[in-house]
Amino acid sequence: MTQELTLFDIPTAKGAETWSPDVWRVRMVLNYKRLPYKTEWVDMPDIGNVGQRIGAKTTIQKPGSKTQEMLWTCPMLIDPNHPNALGKSVVLSGSQVIVEYLEDAYPERKVIPEGTAALHAAWSDFITQNIEEKIWTLVVTLCPNILSERGKQYFVTTRETWWGPLVELCPDREKAWAGVKEGLDKVAAALDSNGEDDGANLRVVPGRETYADFVMLSLLLWAGAIVQRDEWDTLRSWNGGRWGRILDFHTDVVKIQ
Structure with missing residues (x-):
């Protein structure tokens, strides 16, 4: 049985509302593939702390940074169904990385058909x-x-x-x-x-x-x-x-x- 994945998203002032296009892309892939998942809502100032806590990789260089400082962004995803060599859940960040992973790990309903x-x-x-x-x-x-x-x-x-x-x-x-x-x-x-x-x-x-x-x-x-x-x-x-x-x-x- 497929365990529930966790998607990290940014709420609005009203609460549980997706607005980021990067998160929407991952959410639509999860929905299309009919994968069970829950959303963990992370207020924007807390994304960095949460990314560090779950072990996600940074995704973008801070604009204007002279030290090449990197930042965490949403979406991030935790998948407990395909543990790594240490037996820990897979942790991913960045919409394109997550979508490509989901296509490989859950190929039953492809969103990028073969050859396209x-x-x-x-x-x-x-x-x-x-x-x-x-x-x-x-x-x-x-x-x-x-x-x-x-x-x-x-x-x-x-x-x-x-x-x-x-x-x-x-x-x-x-x-x-x-x-x-x-x-x-x-x-x-x-x-x-x-x-x-x-x-x-x-x-x-x-x-x-x-x-x-x-x-x-x-x-x-x-x-x-x-x-x-x-x-x-x-x-x-x-x-x-x-x-x-x-x-x-x-x-x-x-x-x-």
């Missing part, structure tokens, strides 16, 4: 260019609004040290949203090449969910958790309501345990 690794990599680059890079400043400037008071203070202090004042990252939201629409138009055109039968243009690979869908969905969910409600409603309506339909189409993997 290169295509998935290319699609991820395409999504980064046309969604993530377009929407980043719009979302990051509002991230503090959804965090706990401790999380908000930590986010603002660290990010403004790295990037400068958050309010200056997106001086013209109307112009930034126009860039997002341009990027989403390109993604919609790519999906339209699949045709329209049976929801074909709501999936990257017609007929099945794959990690390519999760990469795209994670950024939409990130925006939906943070941007202003009128902005979100507008985004959902673009391309004939495509983005709202895509989110509704994949509700089976968009859940929290």
